[in-house]
Amino acid sequence: MTFRARHLLGIEPLGQDEIVALLDRAEIHANEMRDGVTPERRLAGLTQINMFFEASTRTQASFELAGKRLGADVMNMAMGSSSLKKGETLIDTALTLNAMRPDLIVVRHPHSGAVDLLAQKVNCAVLNAGDGRHEHPTQALLDALTIRRAKGRLHRLSIAICGDIAHSRVARSNLLLLGKMENRLRLVGPPTLMPPGISELGVEVFESMEEGLKGADVVMMLRLQKERMDGGYIPSEREYYHRYGLDAEKLAYAKDDAIVMHPGPMNRGVEIDGTIADDINRSVIQTQVEMGVAVRMAAMELLAENLKQANARGAEGIGA
């Protein structure tokens, strides 16, 4: 057991051993869930607050379910409609919440770095559920667990991440995590959706799916946001689908046993063909959702343990 961090703000600060510790714990939960075993209520008596400054149904539901399965008292705050509109700053919101003495805060925010900022001002554990275009660590962890279960390992795989890399926090967290675990990473997408300077991070960049998918073990598709579709970054939805949408023809360039992933929600017929998404021999998209709950259970459980130990040390006056 080597995950000792106080918060889970991103993949960037994590080491291999910490990633493996999180995945191993999540794997236990995943297996228990499949076997119908009721998990120990390790978060009983703890309060978890979900603060979503950006609408999300799936991620919020996943965090809520994970907390409830472990016995936490879960409160959802729809931040879009509340204090920020009244002019309260993020810091004030954080301080107000902190005064309610929660144990875990799950935060999603439209601005990169906002969750880091909030974490500096609270005493509890903070989980980043997505900040701007920066990071979405639990998504990368659930993707990693899905890959590890499907492929039997999480190293020396050829992994293609395709689509709107520029605006994707999922892509950033994934390329950090999969890079740390020593995989071969290929980013595929139109140059307008590729972040500048990204090739300096030890990844290969491709502008065509045919080349990018060649020999890939894993094909990870990203969601294309509606607002990017018309003329700004790409000419049209249909041209995008023609050039970058994953269909049987393009998937044929990858290895025969390559798996197909998507963080959801999918735009069928834009970035992915519906029949591929539903092909139980290739698509692991439903497994990703399942692993999402397991990974979030593991992350919150480990953070709660670390918090408890930190508080115990604090009470004894040891350390900071």
Added chain:
Amino acid sequence: MTELLFTNARLIDPEAEAPQPGALLIRGGEIAEVIAGPLEDGAFPGTERLDCGGACLAPGIVDLGVKVSEPGERHKESFRSAGRAAVAGGVTTMVTRPDTSPTIDTPEVLEFVSRRAREDSLARVRPMAALTKGREGREMTEIGFLMDAGAVAFTDGFRVVENTRVYARALTYARALGALVVGHVQEPGLSAAGVATAGKFASLRGLPHVSPMAERMGLDRDIALIEMTGASYHAGQVTTARALPPLERAKANGFDITAGISVHHLTLNEFDVADYRTFFKLTPPLRSEDDRMAAVEAVASGLIDVISSFHTPQDEESKRLPFEVAASGAVGLETLLPASLRLVHGGHLSLNRLFRALSRNPARRLGLPGGRLQAGAPADLVLFDEHAPFVLDRETLHSKSRNTPFDGARLQGKVRGTWVAGERVFG
């Protein structure tokens, strides 16, 4: 008539190539005499003396582009606090920006500013006025009246006059009056919403970015307009390698163009933002290390003429926000000298060259009498110890706002005394 003799000084005359041991006599607010080498026995009997102990004596800094937040945001910075910060940093003239609230775009507002400055500021204040009304880029201001009221240059601050027709007319009109226009070189479409320089760092941090090419495009446009109108023009901040060749060509072509840069862009780079540290959010954003080094070389060669602080006070509230939405800018009056001395200590620039960029060039460009260490020049002086080390604690700054990127930084160079018009105002 008050007289003071500075003895045992290292005289930093920007016109000279190297520091010169010597003495300097001031009388009645002016430099009366500069004496190279040791004083003869019995020279200047009865004159009050100040033994400089071998410290550097240089013409006071002329800081081009200071924001004093009066009128409108006095809680961020007033003429009193800015003046105290200035003289503590060896700045004897603040050339102020018009991007206040309201904008300094009429002679009436300018007169208010001049009066407030006279009443409260320890340092001289020479205001710039807006080039267009409200800095909105639609109609030119009363350039003639504003000059009569004391405006030394015209600028819309960090806003670009997007409408080229409006800009061309304003430049033409300014040329007829001999007014200097200070431009912000950015292509506005490309740089919209960008808070970091495009590259690996911005991509990793997921920040909206702007290509460094936007600066070159902005400069290219302005150079074409100078060629067209014959206006006198100063590019406020040229911070990227790619913008330097066009600047060099424009100078070689004999256009009336000069350029400046902030000390922050000469001493920090994009990676200093680290984990979204908003005190490092600047306009334009911090650049790559390659750009920074190219800019340092351009200052050393004289291609970039002026180093300033672009002092921009921001309160804690406007900085304690997510990076994208936090306010931009840093205070710099008090750190301009020690930060730029990093270039001297790093072997990139001589002390004399540095004071060309800090004092002589901005004074000359604005037609001000300072920036020289010669008889007849105003006795605006800074005495400093170039080597004295210290760790900057932002709580010790005289500015009302303490948004400095140098908090906790190790710096060298302490101001021992500052004189404005022969009066000691600091130290």
